[in-house]
Amino acid sequence: MKILDLRSDTVTQPTPQMREAIANAVVGDDVYGDDPTINELEHQAAQRLGKEAALFVSSGTMGNLLGVQSQTQRGDEVILGARSHIITHEVGHLAQICQCMGRTIDNADDRIYPEDIRKALRPDDIHEPPTTLVCLENALSNGTVVPLALMQQDYAEAKAAGLNVHLDGARLFNAAVALGVDVKALADCADSVTFCLSKGLCAPVGSMLCGSRDMIARARRNRKRIGGGLRQAGFLAAAGLIAMNEMSLRLDEDHANAKALAQKLEALEGVEVAQDQLDINMIFFRLTNLADSSRFVKALKEQGILINDADHGIYRLVTHWGIEAADLPRIAAAIERCRKEM
Numbered sequence: 001m002k003i004l005d006l007r008s009d010t011v012t013q014p015t016p017q018m019r020e021a022i023a024n025a026v027v028g029d030d031v032y033g034d035d036p037t038i039n040e041l042e043h044q045a046a047q048r049l050g051k052e053a054a055l056f057v058s059s060g061t062m063g064n065l066l067g068v069q070s071q072t073q074r075g076d077e078v079i080l081g082a083r084s085h086i087i088t089h090e091v092g093h094l095a096q097i098c099q100c101m102g103r104t105i106d107n108a109d110d111r112i113y114p115e116d117i118r119k120a121l122r123p124d125d126i127h128e129p130p131t132t133l134v135c136l137e138n139a140l141s142n143g144t145v146v147p148l149a150l151m152q153q154d155y156a157e158a159k160a161a162g163l164n165v166h167l168d169g170a171r172l173f174n175a176a177v178a179l180g181v182d183v184k185a186l187a188d189c190a191d192s193v194t195f196c197l198s199k200g201l202c203a204p205v206g207s208m209l210c211g212s213r214d215m216i217a218r219a220r221r222n223r224k225r226i227g228g229g230l231r232q233a234g235f236l237a238a239a240g241l242i243a244m245n246e247m248s249l250r251l252d253e254d255h256a257n258a259k260a261l262a263q264k265l266e267a268l269e270g271v272e273v274a275q276d277q278l279d280i281n282m283i284f285f286r287l288t289n290l291a292d293s294s295r296f297v298k299a300l301k302e303q304g305i306l307i308n309d310a311d312h313g314i315y316r317l318v319t320h321w322g323i324e325a326a327d328l329p330r331i332a333a334a335i336e337r338c339r340k341e342m
């Protein structure tokens, strides 16, 4: 039985081409700057995003941490979304490691608007912390994308106030595909950008932090301090090159599968799909009259379909490489059957 793992796109396996590239990668000690494959990935990532430089890091969390830390001072205030990944799922590095205060914007759509930035700005007063950074996210963790025009307005607002902007683009390529724009256009709306080579792009490990040459030099030093200096990690960068250059070209397939699966689920009795959160490879839905959610999840698992338990009554499914259009009827049928049995 083919296991269909819809818990996240972080479960993707490296492709056969990646495995071959990993086996054949030319590597060196990256702390000496000697790993040609990492150097190539950093060079290409910077070019792809239209930035001066890039740094290969172990995760999206590390990219965000270094992006914030390398553009702030201890005691600074950072403006970011109340449900942004940085504030909710990165173990408080903003406070503990970057030693910054978070000023959260709590909009129902999780977007940040120029007026939010304007209102959050503090007067130049000795009682108040200096605000130095805005963190944007695109795609958002709620499965929607932020329009390019809004990103541009936010960036203009932040720069007019003398702030830098960091973009958590863990799924930057998904956002660009959904918006029909080049990733460069989104990267132009930030001073630093993190994007993940793992997740939907299928690399086994790794994210890129891109920005100015100076900022990346600071981030490289900060990465070393937290034990993130890499040695022969060109094996991972070899997979990263394929992720960035080739797997990014097929994400529309995951988005189409998410929409098609959502349509199948919506047609079922007792399933309510959040139709306004279907921009990328995620589907959010509720089940009405379900007595036992954990039994429902367990019953699906017995049928080879893996999903996470509901978060506040909301289930999330994520499509990715390995979940094909031909698998969708089986997923919908299993959800229908298991829901009825509970």
Ligand SMILES: Cc1ncc(COP(=O)(O)O)c(C=O)c1O
Pocket (backbone or CB within 6 Å): 058, 059, 060, 061, 062, 064, 085, 086, 137, 139, 140, 141, 168, 170, 171, 196, 198, 207
């Ligand atoms: C929006 C967003 N930012 C950052 C991250 C962190 O990435 P990682 O799990 O590689 O640390 C994630 C992970 O899912 C994410 O969804």
